[in-house]
Amino acid sequence: MTTDDNDTDIRLCRTFQTAPAAVPKDDSAKYLTSGLEADGFQAPDWLVPDLEDGTAPDMKAEGLENTIEQVPRYEFPGEIWPRVEWSYEDGTYREKGREQIDRLASAIGDEIEGVVVPKVGRLEDVRRAAEAVAEAEREHGYPDGSIGLSIIVETGRARSDLREIAKFGEDSRLTALVFGPVDYTAELGGRDLGDGRPRWDGLLEALSNEASAAGLLSIGGPFDDLFKERAGLTYYNAEEYADQIEHEARLGLDGSWSLYPKQTIQANTIHMPTPDELERDVHKIERFNEAKREGTGAVTIDGQMVDEATFKNFVNTVRTVRAIDERRPDQTGDYYDDELLERALELELSYA
Amino acid sequence: MTTDDNDTDIRLCRTFQTAPAAVPKDDSAKYLTSGLEADGFQAPDWLVPDLEDGTAPDMKAEGLENTIEQVPRYEFPGEIWPRVEWSYEDGTYREKGREQIDRLASAIGDEIEGVVVPKVGRLEDVRRAAEAVAEAEREHGYPDGSIGLSIIVETGRARSDLREIAKFGEDSRLTALVFGPVDYTAELGGRDLGDGRPRWDGLLEALSNEASAAGLLSIGGPFDDLFKERAGLTYYNAEEYADQIEHEARLGLDGSWSLYPKQTIQANTIHMPTPDELERDVHKIERFNEAKREGTGAVTIDGQMVDEATFKNFVNTVRTVRAIDERRPDQTGDYYDDELLERALELELSYA
Amino acid sequence: MTTDDNDTDIRLCRTFQTAPAAVPKDDSAKYLTSGLEADGFQAPDWLVPDLEDGTAPDMKAEGLENTIEQVPRYEFPGEIWPRVEWSYEDGTYREKGREQIDRLASAIGDEIEGVVVPKVGRLEDVRRAAEAVAEAEREHGYPDGSIGLSIIVETGRARSDLREIAKFGEDSRLTALVFGPVDYTAELGGRDLGDGRPRWDGLLEALSNEASAAGLLSIGGPFDDLFKERAGLTYYNAEEYADQIEHEARLGLDGSWSLYPKQTIQANTIHMPTPDELERDVHKIERFNEAKREGTGAVTIDGQMVDEATFKNFVNTVRTVRAIDERRPDQTGDYYDDELLERALELELSYA
Known part of the structure; x- marks a missing residue:
């Protein structure tokens, strides 16, 4: 938890909802605008237009334009944090990420609270991502620190350097540490033997601790088993998602990832005291x-x-x-x- | 566990029992003297006269005088470790802590094994606490290192720096790393959804490891759900306390915190081989x-x-x-x- | 998991089977040769002739000669990694280890992939072990890096420095991080209250992570409750061993320790996708x-x-x-x- 002496200083991110910025439908911005329009418990605290894994490679340019076009059209009640491309191990993705950050800052720099950078590696790579944001700020005349940075912790290297990354975050634009369990499990070679991926409890505890020690937010990872099937019926998997979010809440994570409006209702609710x-x-x-x-x-x-x-x-x-x-x-x-x-x-x- | 080649080098702290140094009763030293008088399995290995959270702000001065007056009157079979005030984030509490340490060293420096300092932050703050003890030693003519220091690990910062703090402890007066789960949970924003606080297993494992690697003692945190109520009867919660202490013992913690004579009986017993x-x-x-x-x-x-x-x-x-x-x-x-x-x-x- | 872009770059160590290099039997190399002869699922990926705890002090010289004599006689399908003596806290064991490494390099340097060094302490001690291997390489004319080093993580100090040790391993001959829970539990003073030693989940998760971040292999520790007894019958404890190995596989460990041919069958199998x-x-x-x-x-x-x-x-x-x-x-x-x-x-x- 990240609190200060004043209630109004508590930064809310109960829900970190990603929405593909472009999908192959007649209205390619369908999921994005549906996130921007949501209200009540369906409105996430943070809406994350996703230019990375949620959007197909050949639709990323369209996803960027959708984001730039749609975000200013709504009075979204929470914060807007587009997720760009990046990779600690592949410079071409970092180049794409830099261009996306630059374009976002140029076009809607005052409509977004910051950008989310995935697949960061060790501390040096996080510094590099922070520098990319700083450059875009300078280039487009925004005051230093006005565009935030949140990172997805989803590589062995980022987990290994988590303490150092969080300490760097104390005096920087770094705002939230978000867990990315799917990539993380792939990096470590974790197995799903039929009962799901590991929860990575050691990492979750460290995420909560280092975020608190450095005054950052900590956010749990996505839950992708959206639906279950039994006796011919496919239905929303409300139970297991709620179990995961309650676990994250117990450990002091400030919020949870949502992939879906029903998940947003649940995560918003669980991250309020009952x-x-x-x-x-x-x-x-x-x-x-x-x-x-x-x-x-x-x-x-x-x-x-x-x-x-x-x-x-x-x-x-x-x-x-x-x-x-x-x-x-x-x-x-x-x-x-x-x-x-x-x-x-x-x-x-x-x-x- | 902290062992050496010789059995007599094993330092016992199966029980770390805090007792408020002053309470608003006719005999304000009641709980303190009851700890000093305890015998058999009710006598803790370490008795901790508590000048911090257990004693109300306007009774702290009286608690300090009670400690100075009562401790020398008993042949307590274990070690005496008063807990003073401190805070990594508030200099006024550090100033109070320094004065309490100075007064204790001056009046009963040869009756106490050391002082317990709570709410420490990163390594620098632990060094600062160690320096406060060193100053009191010099001021009152005690040999270097004769007054020990134990710390409560109960902030995100102390957990973050635990390895470095323990390594510092290898060559210093640092004696025990004690977990403080209540403040810790508040710092991280952990939640009790009706089934208690998180156990913080990652922290407990690290505490046991870093203490062993540096030759320090590791002590579990207090269990505050002292009593249960069922069918109109309120009774001592022996089961859940014993479960916690057994968990700590399995992980190699040397001892456990006690808030109450019955807890002392249980912790002394569980930290003996069955x-x-x-x-x-x-x-x-x-x-x-x-x-x-x-x-x-x-x-x-x-x-x-x-x-x-x-x-x-x-x-x-x-x-x-x-x-x-x-x-x-x-x-x-x-x-x-x-x-x-x-x-x-x-x-x-x-x-x- | 340690993978690269090419399947053939995946280094297999599903099974790390130790075999005493000498036992007090007529054929003192009995267990060693039985490991070298194993085939099918009984053949471990790594066979570890054990000169350390598995072989009695007065048989270690004979174990060394058995290893040198027997290894070249078999076309073992996996890798050979003798375990030598060592101790971060006792120079006489390090001296013995150096002599064993030298003798192995001299006699069968091209038959072994590397040596396994147990009881390492902090990073400096791991560097010291790596230097001992480098010396033997130079002395006997092997190219730099041709003889690997794997370490047993079984001390509080090695766990404390795990991140730094793994980072050192990125650019060194270090190949695998192997957990040693029995010594580790003794160092920390962990207790078996009748339901076994702690699993040390925090350590296992860190082992998997740091190994992945540095491109090393991570291997689980031995399971020593080989047999169970019920109603007069003693039988192989297949269930509990499989439970442990599945747990390690979920967490992304690349392989598991085997003490026994039946364990090798199980670990080989579990570390293949079902x-x-x-x-x-x-x-x-x-x-x-x-x-x-x-x-x-x-x-x-x-x-x-x-x-x-x-x-x-x-x-x-x-x-x-x-x-x-x-x-x-x-x-x-x-x-x-x-x-x-x-x-x-x-x-x-x-x-x-």
Whole structure:
């Protein structure tokens, strides 16, 4: 989690939804515009027009033009982060990436929060990607740092250098570390023996830690088993996606990848405190505030020993709700009952 | 585990019990003196008078005086390690910590083994904490290194620098790396979705490894769900605490945090080899010694392929029992039957 | 996994089978020659004549002579990698290791692919081991780099420096990182509370990652509970060994340690794609190739969203089968039905 003293400083990225920037349909921007138009829980916090693996090689130019044309036409409520091409091991992809970044900065530099660069390698390669963004900024007259950079961690090299990459990110335009499990599993030669890819728990824990230590966001990877089939019926795989997102939420990842509007609904929801969680933590804050007024440092509330460290966890819950409420009051209004939401918004959180 | 060639070099910290140094009761030192008086399995290996989160802000001065006054009045059988205030991100807490360290060194420098410093950040901050102890030592005429330092690993930064911090610890007063999961979870934004905080297994494994590589102790974090309620009855949560401690013991942590005398009984016990474990390993050592006399390098004992590497694990079991027996013969006498204990004490362990 | 653009560049080490180089039997080379003679699925990819823990101290000289005498007498189909003595903490073992390496290079330098060095410590110690091999090469006139080095990662120090060691390996004779869980558990003081040693999942994940990032092989550790007993019968523990090997395969380890011919059959088999896996991935490649011809970047196949990243995982499966087929056609012929194997061999894999 990346928080600051002020709720409004919490940067939301509960959902990182990629949409192919061009598909071979009559309306080649169909998925992109459907992402831009989404509302309520279907609207992702970050929409990622995908110029990389989601768009076929011979449609990438069209995908770039779609992005440039469509993004300014909508009042999208979240952030726009196009994903460009890149490769730590192949300079031709880096050249394409540089041109895409340049074109995006030139045409819609003030409509996007940054670009997402995939397949980065060791720290030097991440620096190189950051430099490509800096060049595009200078070239098109944007102030230094105004166009962000997020990277997909999906190579053995990027995982190996994760700590150093995140530390570099402390003082740079680097904004989010996003996991890319599919490429990552291919690089490591991981196997799916019929029960799915490994979860890579060590990596997820490190991603959450290094992002927190450096003030960056951490985002989980895509879940591609979109549909299941049983007894002749094909249906959306809601259970397994939710399991993955809950796992990521437990580990402190700020958000999750979505490939599909239904996934966006689920990830947006899971990365909000549940009503039970909010009720529980609001209650414990109220009780702990009373105890502090009586001069106690640690106190047992509902069987749990609570002190200032425990208190911080409860405060996280409330501050996350406040941050979402400020930007998506439709979602908090929908999800929590009025009385609970009001208690959460009015609660005294400082423990000084 | 931190061992040396000699059993008496095994430093015991099966239990790291914190006790608030002052509470708003008639006898404000109640919990502290109850820790100092504990005996048998209720006596922790390390008692930690807590001047930080366990003691309310306006009682910290009183907690410091309680510590200075009470500690010398008891013949506590283990080590005394007061926890002071600190913060990698707030100099005012570091200033308070420096004053507390200075006062402790001045008043009871020869009664304490060291101080516990919480909320450290990256390596530089740990160096700063070590320097604060060194200053207090010099100021009050103690030999260099006579007052130890243990740190709570509970920030993303400390986890990120754990390897470097432990390497620094090889040649310094650093003694133990203690996990602080509550603050840590708050820093990372981890969630409790109703089934508790994450266990942070990657961190625990790293803590055990880096401590071993640098000759330090590694200690697990507190378990705060002290009590459960069912069908109208509130009762001590013995099961879940024991599960956590067994998990920590498997991973090679030297000891566990205790918040409560019953937890101390359980952690002291779990961090002793069980009678079955001791019987099994004594038996295998006896059998392997026979095999070696016949000139074999590896041999199958009870279905297990045993060689010198396996042997070392059995030796760990026996040496741990010997170290505890030397310092807490009441506990080994209580826990093992006489004949087994005698075999463990008399067994030939060198395999030269 | 360590792959290159060409199937024939995939270095196979599905099985790392150690065999004591000398045992106190009439034929002291019995286990060694039985490894050298093995065929079919019983033949390991790597055979490791063991001069270290598997051979008793007073038989090591005889083990060395057995190795020198027996290895050249067989047309072993895989690679030969003797394990010598070493210790990061004891120079006398390093001296013995140097002498063993020298003698092996002198007598059978062109019959072995390299040597396995156990109990290495931090990076400096690995450099020291690499230098010992370089010296033996020079002394006996072998070209630089012709004798490889693989190390057993089994100390806290080697785990702590794993990233740096692997990076050193990128430009050196270092070939494989092999896990040694028994010594490792002893170093960390891990406990077997009746349900076995910890799996050390964090280490396994790091081993797979760092090996991939540096182009090295990663190999799992031995499983020593060879036999189980129930109702009076002692029988080979096939289930638990297979569970461990499948776990290692999922995480992308290239191979597994074997202590026993039956283990070699199982590890060779598990580190080949299963027939179901091969059928599934061949099918998805065929379907994805069609989709690409229609100009799509991502497509849903059997409920799974497939793009170029997913595709790489399927390609891994096929390329592994091809590499095994090239070197062990008896094994692929045995394991897959002819029609499936043919589809796998003829499939178009490039997605340019």
